[in-house]
Amino acid sequence: MNSYNIEINDLQASYEDNIIIDSLDLKIPKNKVTMIIGSNGCGKSTLLKCISRLLIPDKGQISINGSEIKKRASKELAKTMAVLPQSPSAPGGLLVRELVSYGRFPYQKPMGGLKKDDMEIINRSMEVTGIIEYADRPLDSLSGGQRQRAWIAMVLAQETEILILDEPTTYLDISHQLEILTLLKELNEKFNRTVVMVLHELNNAAKFADHLIGLKSGNVVFEGSPKAVVNCENLRILYGVNSSIQLDSTGTYPVCVDFQLAK
Amino acid sequence: MGRKTFVILIITAAVLSASIIFSLSSGSYSLRLDEIIRTLIGRGNPLSNTIVMQLRLPRIFIAILVGASLSTAGCILQSILGNPLAEPGIIGMNSGAALAVVLLISSSSSAYYDSIGIYTMMLLPIASIAGSFLVTALIYVLSVKKGANPARLTLTGVGISAGINAFIALYQLTMSKGDYNRALTWISGSLWGSNWLFFGIIAPAAAVSIGFAMYNSKLLDVIRLGRETAVGLGVDVDKKQKSLLGIALVLSAASTAVAGNISFLGLMGPHIANRLVGPVHIRKIPVAAGISSVLILLADTASRTMFSPLEVPVGITVSILGVPYFIYLMLKEA
Numbered sequence: 001m002n003s004y005n006i007e008i009n010d011l012q013a014s015y016e017d018n019i020i021i022d023s024l025d026l027k028i029p030k031n032k033v034t035m036i037i038g039s040n041g042c043g044k045s046t047l048l049k050c051i052s053r054l055l056i057p058d059k060g061q062i063s064i065n066g067s068e069i070k071k072r073a074s075k076e077l078a079k080t081m082a083v084l085p086q087s088p089s090a091p092g093g094l095l096v097r098e099l100v101s102y103g104r105f106p107y108q109k110p111m112g113g114l115k116k117d118d119m120e121i122i123n124r125s126m127e128v129t130g131i132i133e134y135a136d137r138p139l140d141s142l143s144g145g146q147r148q149r150a151w152i153a154m155v156l157a158q159e160t161e162i163l164i165l166d167e168p169t170t171y172l173d174i175s176h177q178l179e180i181l182t183l184l185k186e187l188n189e190k191f192n193r194t195v196v197m198v199l200h201e202l203n204n205a206a207k208f209a210d211h212l213i214g215l216k217s218g219n220v221v222f223e224g225s226p227k228a229v230v231n232c233e234n235l236r237i238l239y240g241v242n243s244s245i246q247l248d249s250t251g252t253y254p255v256c257v258d259f260q261l262a263k
Numbered sequence: 264m265g266r267k268t269f270v271i272l273i274i275t276a277a278v279l280s281a282s283i284i285f286s287l288s289s290g291s292y293s294l295r296l297d298e299i300i301r302t303l304i305g306r307g308n309p310l311s312n313t314i315v316m317q318l319r320l321p322r323i324f325i326a327i328l329v330g331a332s333l334s335t336a337g338c339i340l341q342s343i344l345g346n347p348l349a350e351p352g353i354i355g356m357n358s359g360a361a362l363a364v365v366l367l368i369s370s371s372s373s374a375y376y377d378s379i380g381i382y383t384m385m386l387l388p389i390a391s392i393a394g395s396f397l398v399t400a401l402i403y404v405l406s407v408k409k410g411a412n413p414a415r416l417t418l419t420g421v422g423i424s425a426g427i428n429a430f431i432a433l434y435q436l437t438m439s440k441g442d443y444n445r446a447l448t449w450i451s452g453s454l455w456g457s458n459w460l461f462f463g464i465i466a467p468a469a470a471v472s473i474g475f476a477m478y479n480s481k482l483l484d485v486i487r488l489g490r491e492t493a494v495g496l497g498v499d500v501d502k503k504q505k506s507l508l509g510i511a512l513v514l515s516a517a518s519t520a521v522a523g524n525i526s527f528l529g530l531m532g533p534h535i536a537n538r539l540v541g542p543v544h545i546r547k548i549p550v551a552a553g554i555s556s557v558l559i560l561l562a563d564t565a566s567r568t569m570f571s572p573l574e575v576p577v578g579i580t581v582s583i584l585g586v587p588y589f590i591y592l593m594l595k596e597a
Contacts, residue, residue, distance in 0.1 A: 074499050075498075082495060083492075083494070098541070102485055106496060164495075
């Protein structure tokens, strides 16, 4: 059995004439929470866009479960991998239940309605994400954290092995950030989903990730478990800061208690 | 279908029927309900027969088709462009149709509508669709860089349409007074001179296109969530965007061919429907079509009766209704 869900070989990606990623090789492990960190413009969002087919790479291969994504039908791939963009938008007045039901789109025929199975999956997704009580409310009447959970319920209803999220905690306050990350961790542990996300907040990444990837100028600077890779040297390379790092009280993950700009 | 949607659909249908009866009865020769019914079941006198069967009924049917087509085109464009203010008139789709028809009217230099030959009349929708297609293709090509960016598409459309309208105005200056008036009436949007042949020409195009839009309603729902989300849900957005744009184009060109430029109809129906039944297309498209049909029907009835025997082009009446609503929307969205 292959222990990687996503394999990237010699990837080059660019916007217009700006090469963001030049020759990147990367493997993303199966059934783990992988987080990609790095400073602004390091190519982490570009990498996610290539994996989720929003951006067509200039060259290189991206394979999901061993088969190359450009050779697979969009709808088929959407049954293996779900993608939540950074700030998704929905039309005003859309109900939470309706939004979540769109997660069943890859499985539906054009005129076919939702079957009993679909309904069950939609309800279960809303239960797991804790928004079932808001099912019949318009999405725009929810708070930021609830809304983000509704979106996560939508990608969950896609029933995919892999979940890809681009900064799922942006614009959320600290308690909602923790709530979302705990939920994603739970999805990984209880439902064996491979979760891949880009995250800005280093301490959250260190706390919740199984596997951390540090990206700088489109290259992997370090990868591994948070305990193994979050150290002064690596953070200086990645962000250009001097940091003081401790382990949390249980000794399971590193915490950066202070930062200074490296001179 | 939810009970609320069902009730709203029934109400919309009832209001539409009432509008049809109102429109059938009013005019320079007004008819009572019993006269209308007698005529419809084939027991009318020659006068009421001509008025109902040859003049008002085809005009009403065309108004409904135009209302439904423009509204559906509006629903499609608002979703694929992710812009709540998009509609065929605003993004420049109609300007190409307008240009083609103005060229055709002036080149055939015969009387407007009823005495132009049947071939010219058959040519009208074809020219209109061709013109609309060329201009939309131009807008699309100019705004595509690695996939069509909706904002760029909209802005390019606005720009191109301003240019084409200037060209139309320039062309009109060189026209004879009679041709100028004909072209102006047409550009302002008018249902004057509607007949069954026109209806026969646009009905199939409108029916097939609206059917296609309904068939793709789920796709429209998902595309409305934005390119990134739609791709994640397995939609080949660039390809689907093109075919949906094509449908919106046929709908708007077919209506432009028979009714000229009518703005705001593609905006008002979908927005009111959105408030009534929400943004899910399978409910929104039919309700929006019904509302737009009612609006154009009432506007047209007012257009031909208010200053009788003079007729105000219905496009102007719709705009008078539409502008305040448009401004209201802008204020509310902001």
